[in-house]
Amino acid sequence: MxxxxxxxxxxxxxxxxxxxxxxxxxxxxxxxxxxxxxxxxxxxxxxxxxxxxxxxxxxxxxxxxxxxxxxxxxxxxxxxxVSEMDGIKIDSKSMTAKIEAGANLGKVYNELWKKGTTIPAGTESSVGLVGLVLGGGIGMLSRLFGLTCDNLLEVEMAIVNEQREVELIKANKNHNSDLFWACCGGGGGNFGIVTSLTFKVQPISKVSIFSITWEWEDFEAAFDAWQHWATNTDKRLTSEIELKSKEANQIIAQGEFVGSSFKLKELLQPLIDVGCPKKVVIKEVSYIEAVQFFDDPSGNQPAPRKRSGSFLNKPFPKEAILTMKHFLENAPNEKSSIWHQSLGGAVEEVGSNETAFYYRDAIIAQEYLATWSHPSEERANIRWIEELRNALSRYTTGDYVNWPDRFIRDWPTAYYGENFKKLREVKRAYDPCNLFHFPQSIPPFINWF
Structure with a gap:
């Protein structure tokens, strides 16, 4: 041969x-x-x-x-x-887009915008669409349009079949539907190599964006107000809040509303009234300007980093807020932070077993971030992230598979909850020899007779 x-x-x-x-x-x-x-x-x-x-x-x-x-x-x-395979074909009549697996979010948003459309996805332009969607995909349109994977129609994938031959297959709700289910939140790299994705696209034109900044003295009041407001407001409004280190002295809430700035200001009043905001910005912009507004240049630049995360199923009590405050008062450097995004809305309208993304009932996704400059700082930063996650674990659940953490012991439950068993069955069906494996990949389900 x-x-x-x-x-x-x-x-x-x-x-x-x-x-x-x-x-x-x-x-x-x-x-x-x-x-x-x-x-x-x-x-x-x-x-x-x-x-x-x-x-x-x-x-x-x-x-x-x-x-x-x-x-x-x-x-x-x-x-x-696959990053150099990044072609995008948009069909305005059927409101679908076929996107090759290498396209990053920056290219996807810009190409779809030319046709007045978009998909709900993340905020950093250099992030690959395929990894994002396979883990679920959250962003500034989640509450209105759902997760990125909720807008997925079909996946094309190269797999190694039972005859140990490489085969190109399609998965959608009617064909290889178990694999399609797994591709909606089951994480990247587990079953085969995705070569293209087909999405339904959403019409979009103008949106309204906001940014509210407080200083450290408003830490508790600002977060508490945001967590109760963000998950109960109009579902056309998705928002985030980042709690920065005491040294950075900044609590910043931002968000995107598919509607007028006048209506957004009305919806925001409960937040604007909290504490003494140092800066409030509310404006109506084209959708692509909003994409640029939320794109974080520092997140696109390579750096030594450690990340982890969790979900909140209910608002944090005062003790949990004070725990976050304590950690940010004792952060290893100014760039440490805790980031949150509101969920609910369209995200929770899908059952936790209807896709592999399990945490449909969560009201907030929470991410822990540390970045450093010198190798000597690595240990302190990693320890800070792990101790923070452990300290908050009594108030949180699980972790988002797109924020993997190699130190989570029971990662299968943390990422997939009760969907892990079915994911193992899908793995056995499409990759029985476990060719696609890495430190936290899904192992095949084995029946012992």
């Missing part, structure tokens, strides 16, 4: 572009692959998959480089990178 050759743009450690090619968004977990293949088309993906199977080489799949624990890299193995 003729040996398969790797095709596409191939980068090895001998190439000048290797450093750039191997660098992910998180510089805190460096890894050194033997080969990186930048696939240009589906054929390159198929060849890469055949090659790793024939040569028994460990591999990972990569798109946007935002895997928090760098699960998309592997030492001494092959990285199958």
């Amino acid at each position: 003729e040996e398969t050759k790797l095709t596409g743009r191939i980068v090895t450690p001998d190439d000048a572009e290797y450093e750039q090619a191997r660098t992910n968004n998180n510089l805190g977990v460096p890894k050194f692959p033997r080969i990186i293949v930048f696939c240009q088309n589906t054929n390159d993906v198929v060849n890469a998959l055949k090659w790793v199977k024939e040569n028994h080489v460990p591999f990972r799949i990569r798109s946007g480089r935002h895997s928090y624990e760098n699960f998309s890299l592997v030492n001494g193995g092959l990285v199958i990178d």
Whole structure:
């Protein structure tokens, strides 16, 4: 049998572009692959998959480089990178878009905007769409349009079937529906290599955005007001609040309302009346301006980082708010923060077992963030994140699979709740040999007779 050759743009450690090619968004977990293949088309993906199977080489799949624990890299193995497959075809008549797996959010938003449409997704432009949607996908339109995966219609994927052959398949609600279910929140890299995604797109034109900034003395009042308001307000309004370190001295709430600025100001009054806001901005803008407003340039730049997270099923009591305050008073550096996004609305209108995304009843997604400059700071920052997560665990539940944390012991329950067993059954059906594996990948379900 003729040996398969790797095709596409191939980068090895001998190439000048290797450093750039191997660098992910998180510089805190460096890894050194033997080969990186930048696939240009589906054929390159198929060849890469055949090659790793024939040569028994460990591999990972990569798109946007935002895997928090760098699960998309592997030492001494092959990285199958789809980021150069980023074509987008929009059908305005059927209000659908077929998007290749390498497209990042910046490109997706800009291309869809040309047709006056969008999908609900995240805020950082360099994030890969495919990783986001496979984990669920939250962002500034979640309460109105649901998760990114709730707008997914079909997935095309390269898998290795029971005959150990590479096969291209489609999954949707009618065909390979169990795999489609798993692709809506079951996490990236578990079942095969996604080559394209088809979405229903939503019409969009003008939106209204807001930003309210308080200083440290309003910490408790601002967060408490936001958490009760954000999940009960008009579902056309999705918002976030970031609690920064005491040193940074900033509590900032922002959000997007699909409606007029006049109506938004009315909805915001309960927040504006809290404490002494230092700055209040409310304005009506084109949707693409809102995309740019929420895009965080620092989040797009590679840096040493540690992330983790959880969900809130009910508002935090005063003790939990004071716990957050204590940690931010004793943060390892100014750039440490705790970020929250409101859920509810369209997100909770889907049952927790209707897709692999389990946390439909959560009212808030909560993320813990630490960034540092020098390797000597790594231990203190990681410890701060882990101690914070543990201190808040009595008030929170689970974790979002797109914010993976290698230190979570019972990660299957944390990410997938009661959906883990079914995800293992899907894994057994589509990847029985566990070819697609990494430190927190879903293992196949095994029946012992």
